[in-house]
């Protein structure tokens with residue numbers, strides 16, 4: 001059993017700040033459905049992200065842009081029914097918060113009311129300042145997300161590392177400070193140089209969770225299906241595969257097919 005498991009009953013946004021001040025790293029993974037969420041919650045994960053990466057992983061879209069608010073609510077409510085201990089953060093999907101702060105708050109309230117999630121994540125800095133403020137004013141905890149923000153992929157053009165140039169690094173630092181000042185409880189930094197991520201983490205009291213941002217930050221997040229090795233194609237440098245589930249599952253499926261064809265399954269004990 002991990003230290004975190006013993007120390008905290010239910011993870012709250014406050015426990016995360018405490019973990020940072022104690023120097024305990026935060027472990028976060030995505031989940032999009034009941035069965036996976038139950039396993040990762042019982043394993044002792046601190047934070048579950050119902051990511052808009054569901055658009056890629058669950059629905060097979062090329063980007064996160066197509067996923068809808070209704071679909072995010074479906075995934076989040078499935079996750080919520082499984083969890084006992086983890087903090088559940090839900091991504092606000094593309095198009096549900098960018099047009100104006102009132103729409104952002106409406107979308108935020110729908111997710112909180114209809115899914116039972118505990119907090120929301122929005123991509124961006126100063127551009128979405130008013131929306132972040134409104135959501136926070138409604139008593140909804142907000143996690144920021146800077147660096148490679150996949151909802152802006154068509155602005156960037158590629159999924160390469162962000163903020164390598166001084167101007168973009170400077171804006172990122174300013175945005176990080178702004179998000180903390182507004183009252184965000186944590187921040188995700190995606191695909192930025194580790195020295196920059198470390199500097200940001202050290203300049204903030206709220207925890208900084210990295211993905212492709214090195215180990216100088218306060219925690220790590222990965223997409224569950226990536227770390228389980230379910231996909232052979234997605235292979236960025238920052239990914240560590242903890243299982244080769246693709247191979248294991250393929251073997252199981254092939255064996256089942258063979259057994260059915262050979263009338264080996266079901267056997268005497270497996271029928272009535």
Ligand SMILES: Nc1nc(=O)c2c([nH]1)NC[C@@H]1CN(c3ccc(C(=O)N[C@@H](CCC(=O)O)C(=O)O)cc3)CN21
Pocket residue numbers: 052053056057064150158159160161191222223225226234235236237
């Ligand atoms: N399965 C999955 N895992 C993720 O981590 C993830 C998603 N989907 N969907 C939403 C975003 C998109 N993310 C991404 C997407 C691509 C790279 C990436 O690094 N891709 C390639 C090419 C980069 C390049 O063009 O230089 C790589 O090999 O690094 C990283 C994060 C992270 N998120």
Ligand SMILES: CC(C)C(=O)C(=O)O
Pocket residue numbers: 030049050051052053054091188190211221222223
């Ligand atoms: C990669 C993480 C940070 C994310 O936003 C997602 O899974 O949607």
Ligand SMILES: [Mg+2]
Pocket residue numbers: 051052053064091
């Ligand atoms: Mg996301």
